[in-house]
Amino acid sequence: MTPHPRLGLSLVRPPFARIDFHRLFKWKHRVRSVSHAAQGVGDCGEDATAGQYAHNGEEHERRGDSTVTVEINSAGIWDSEAIADVAAATFPLACPPGATQDDIATFIDDVLSAERFSEYLTDPCRTVLKVTHQGAIVGYAMLIDGEPADPEVARTVSLRPVTEISKLYVLPGNHGTGVASALMDAIVERALAADCAGLWLGVNQENLRAQRFYQKHGFETVGTKTFLVGSQLHHDFVMQRAL
Numbered sequence: 001m002t003p004h005p006r007l008g009l010s011l012v013r014p015p016f017a018r019i020d021f022h023r024l025f026k027w028k029h030r031v032r033s034v035s036h037a038a039q040g041v042g043d044c045g046e047d048a049t050a051g052q053y054a055h056n057g058e059e060h061e062r063r064g065d066s067t068v069t070v071e072i073n074s075a076g077i078w079d080s081e082a083i084a085d086v087a088a089a090t091f092p093l094a095c096p097p098g099a100t101q102d103d104i105a106t107f108i109d110d111v112l113s114a115e116r117f118s119e120y121l122t123d124p125c126r127t128v129l130k131v132t133h134q135g136a137i138v139g140y141a142m143l144i145d146g147e148p149a150d151p152e153v154a155r156t157v158s159l160r161p162v163t164e165i166s167k168l169y170v171l172p173g174n175h176g177t178g179v180a181s182a183l184m185d186a187i188v189e190r191a192l193a194a195d196c197a198g199l200w201l202g203v204n205q206e207n208l209r210a211q212r213f214y215q216k217h218g219f220e221t222v223g224t225k226t227f228l229v230g231s232q233l234h235h236d237f238v239m240q241r242a243l
């Protein structure tokens with residue numbers, strides 16, 4: 001697939017098992033025929049204007065040098081270090097203002113280290129998608145297939161089979177550019193190919209930007225849960241989206 005000049009996006013099938021040949025073929029065909037384009041400010045700051053995002057790049061004309069070209073692929077164990085770096089840089093952005101530096105650091109060490117990512121990347125229930133811009137990873141998502149581990153969440157989330165978006169993080173310089181939307185589209189493609197009926201996630205109740213992003217992508221709040229960061233209990237909304 002030739003990348004679009006503004007956001008050339010190629011999706012490579014993540015390595016997951018439950019796809020029959022017919023579905024696999026259809027999915028690969030659909031992915032190959034899609035161009036993803038984002039208009040907006042590439043390499044911009046946190047307060048950049050949110051870009052538009054379109055599936056048909058051919059319909060959009062290039063506007064100046066405000067371009068972002070990304071690839072989205074499934075990550076491999078060789079990406080553990082690089083993804084851990086992005087995770088350490090972006091996790092604090094999702095924490096509420098009251099979170100302490102010590103608790104954040106503890107969480108990063110315990111949950112987001114390269115060693116932990118190498119475990120995630122070899123877990124058959126998990127898929128990590130990486131977003132690459134000019135060879136560098138600028139965002140990632142981790143998906144977990146199957147029944148939610150928390151019984152309360154399992155009661156709250158009504159869709160089955162379901163996949164959790166356990167992590168979805170983009171480096172600040174790429175916020176508001178359409179990169180996160182491209183990642184969400186890849187997540188949806190992957191979930192559809194795996195015959196999922198829905199997606200669910202937890203998002204901090206003070207993380208209004210992420211909530212707005214998920215709402216834009218069809219998620220609705222269905223409950224609440226708590227989430228331990230270091231020694232502090234954080235309060236999340238549980239959101240789900242039917243596919």
Ligand SMILES: CC(C)(COP(=O)(O)OP(=O)(O)OC[C@H]1O[C@@H](n2cnc3c(N)ncnc32)[C@H](O)[C@@H]1OP(=O)(O)O)[C@@H](O)C(=O)NCCC(=O)NCCS
Pocket residue numbers: 050051090091093094168169170171174175176177178179180181202203204207208209210212213216
């Ligand atoms: C969450 C994330 C992936 C979304 O990507 P993004 O590029 O910022 O998303 P978008 O710009 O497309 O959408 C964000 C929306 O929130 C809005 N927004 C921005 N700041 C906001 C705020 N303080 N309060 C409410 N809405 C806000 C934006 O205007 C935009 O809405 P719009 O398109 O209707 O104008 C990205 O911000 C990120 O990686 N954040 C840090 C990590 C994180 O919080 N991850 C989620 C963990 S659950």
